[in-house]
Amino acid sequence: MQVLSDTMPMRLEVRRGERIDRRHTLGFTWNSDGYTAFAGDTIVSALAAAGERIFSRSFKLHRPRGLLTASYIDPGCMVQVGDEPNVRGAHRLVESGMTVLPQNAWPTLRFDVKSANQAVGRFLSAGFYYKTFMKPERLWPAYESVLQRFSAGGVVSEGSERGLYDKRYSHPDVVVAGGGPAGMAAAVAAAEAGAAVLLVEEEHELGGHLRWAGPDAVDALGELRAAVAATDGIETMTDSVVTGRYDDNWVAVLQRGLPHVKERLVKARAKTLVAAPGLIERPYVFEGNDIPGVILSTAARRLINMYAVKPGHRAVVFSANADGDAAAADLERAGVEIARLVDARKGEDIVRVSGGKGLRSVECGDGAKIKCDLVVTAVGWTAPTSLTNMSGDRPAYNPRAARFFPSTLPDDVLVTGGIAGDGSLDQLLGHARAVGSEAARRSARIGRRMRASVPHSESEEGREGPADSPVIIPELPISGHPELFMGRTHGVVDYSEDVGSKDLVAAVKEGYDSIELAKRYTTATMGPAQGKLETVNAVAVVAAATGSTIEATGTTVWRPPFNPISLGALAGRIFEPVMLSPMQPWHEGRRAKPLVAGTWIRPDHYGDPAGEVNNVRTNVGLIDVTPLGKFDLRGPDVPKLLNQLYVNKWSKLAVGSVRYGVMCAEDGVVLDDGVTGRLEPNRYMMSTTSSGAAALWEWMENWLQTEHPEWRVHLTPMTSAYASINVAGPKSRELLKRVAEEIDLSPDDFPYMRVRTGRIAGVDGCFVWRIGFTGELGYEIHVPASYGLHVWTTLIELGADLKAQPFGVEAQRILRLEKGHMIIGQDTDGLTGAYGAELGWAVKLDKEDFAGKRELVWQSEHDDYFRLVGLQPADPSEVPPEASQIIEGNKQIAGRITSSRMSPTLGRSICLGFVAPHLGAPGTTVTVQLPDGRRIPATVMPQLAHFDPDGERARG
């Protein structure tokens, strides 16, 4: 086989079945040097074609590393591509202009200063950080900066462009994890049986081992791929991986290679899962097994047959099976001199490999030392049982086959391919077809059961499903294989974590003598390969060290994710629902400072909250209070519900009247407050706090549906259905007159705490209640929301001469605090009972029953609870931050500040707060501890209101 140009000295001539496209060449850089690739090359196959052998430095000891598997999980091939760290160089396809850099090496890959770690390697054994870098403790910052410099992985730049990630839901009947020959055959059979199939393959194309099995496999590969393409009902995802299987076959699939997003997480609820992950070739543990030039037989065959790359010049092949023999044949056809075929089946062995940055020679078991630049091992297979493990199975070891097999699978998980057994290609395909058909049959049964419970699907009558007798799945033979895990010398077990067999033996000697403990202590199997390459070898080493068997030692438990997954894929699109009032565009136009209030965005202020307060007290202000909770209650039994939920009485509320109400939970804790008005004989409108609206809806429905289904009450939330505008200030009546139709606003006809319905600014279906959270003459207008902006702008326009101005939430908070009006959740907490909140006046204990009554009866008979009081700091310029503690003596907490502001109206600071009962008498001086440590005196006021305590302004 002749090699090509000087830039690709190791590139072979065209091979049948190769996946590179020689018509398109791509330029890229590696280590700042320019290289050429063909379309379809991975980064590592292109570099290997150019004769490169070292691609990284190992995690801890900084040993030079080359390729080992030439696949996604190759531990020596993690590189940095542009801004992206930890790219799998043996999987990522070259793109034109790519900038590729090594990781974990400084200053260069060839001359890595940190390889000095090898000199002190004995001090860096597994678990060294449990024993070193601890004393003296004052040096920890120094230790930390040293350790950081030696930490592995690529570089994340703060200026990196943020990638787009998203998610998608899917409901396939059958998910087939693995697109090799067995997976393809199972997918086709399942789809032909009527199932909707999702076929997921980690590599860039379907085919599994047929892609590199040589020219003889090309036809079979083509037929299977054509069958998949031609069969309806199969959705195929390549360059994608099933990352986890969760309860009830909730399957997470990481999809890559999409044009518009970096990665997509597909959340699939599969009725059945077919695991067809193939087999992963296992490395052999011996001295020097990580020197660049030591590769697996599958790596050699991938390089030769897929990428037309000659892996070396002179090779020693260590083979224990037919695949190793086939690799030797492929190497010969590629022009590699086979210096020796070491046959493990004849008891032959290799002892150690010598070399530094490149392999120089290998010592065989008979003492012969052979010069070569390539060692290829074929010592057996590991079944990647992760997905079946996640399905609840604990795999069982078969010593005759020298590998683990799934043992007990749930009804909705099946396996096929190498993980199930061995045999010829025909046998494997036959098994896979039967599994696919059976998976479809089970899916159909599960689907019928699910649809029968769904109210809106069509009737199952007359729907034919596949035959109900189970499909007979033929047994696959299980071939014998020598048990080969570790040779005569110690070597690397976990390439990613730089953990050797010596480390595992030492861990066992230190008492970490179970595989679970040894894993966690040494970190073996915890690297990017997630145990696929190293678990069984680790188990074998631990078993030998403990004098046990592999069977008895068992494996660790595989947990999701199957492959490392980016945080971006887990996050997906960030969904942060936002609620907006109809007047929001107006607020934004006036550059209102936004306030995030739960899911609502509200105007906090328009530039001058103190000025807004003054305008409300002097002229007229408008505030958008649309987020106020609102409920429309209908039916003759509404008063029963109100009496049950509120602490006060409702039976005699007249049409047109409004009453303030307090709700308590069953433990007497204040739940919510608001006003409820009676609009018609059997129609009430309830208002609640904005933050409590959702919970109150559930609370009311719970009472109606479970406690009193006999009550004739229907209710629905109307929070967003009405745009709500509070018009407040001495001139509010004047302003309202200019827009209200059919509503008599005279004080006699529309006194305080009444509700009227009519037209506002030409809009029908409005209601207005006269209440006063701000303490001023005020009206709360509720307009069908679609007309909210119209009414708001009309009020502003018609009120110009009255100095009608908007005011925001901050001004409202100040206004209500001046009036001593509490905010539930701010001035109350999860322990505040009605009496403690100074709401005892509202509690009517002579009602037969209401939520919280029992507890409130008890409260009324005791007085040892903290009380809500008005407070004014002695220094009127001092505004204690909310939640400042009130203390007694030096350390005793005797209360806290719940609300605190500077009052523009009074020109001084004002507060509400809780104080211990013995400190609640008006005139008492309490001590407030500020967060900066200072303590200031404050006086308990005679009432909660700091301004207009008799409420004359609101009732005018």
Next chain:
Amino acid sequence: MAESPAVARSPIAPALPVAVENGWQVSARRSMADLRITDCTPLAKILVLGHEGGAFGVPFGRAERDEDGVLVVGSGPGEWTLFGPSGTAGQLAERVATALLPDDGAVFDLTHGRAAMRITGPAAADVLAKVCAIDLAGEVTPDGAAWRSSVAKVVTDVVRDDRGGQRSYLMHCDRAFGQYLFDALLDAGAEFDIEVDGFAGPGI
């Protein structure tokens, strides 16, 4: 100058050009794209709370059109939502109220309390599958299926209501989430070249 007469506005900012139809500010854009999204908030929407098996005969989880073209949706046990042409909410509510027995239920006009939108096109299910976990296969949610679920993290009522042989979903949510949900659907549909199509009466 204050508007006269008053114009109703959807929570969803209309795509240009803007027109007024039946007292509603709407988008007058016309799209010929394969995948389209329309703000249907101007539709009359009536909520009926009653008892299961009530006057409508439309079961929970299904949607059907009556002889006048009004879409009647069994949106919950003892709960129906009716969609009619823009401007007909009053008539619809009255018609429903007279059909109910005394004390049998209650009728609420939710025209202004719900934002409604419709996605139509061969990729409509693909868009919805990015934001809604419900199985959209024909066997599970066929034409006429109605359900309430999370769409882009917002509680949303969805009706599969195919139009002209094309897959179509009519959705509605609390009005205040309207702009957010519309934007989330546009975002999800971007890969399928979704376009905004304006509202044209009767719209249902």
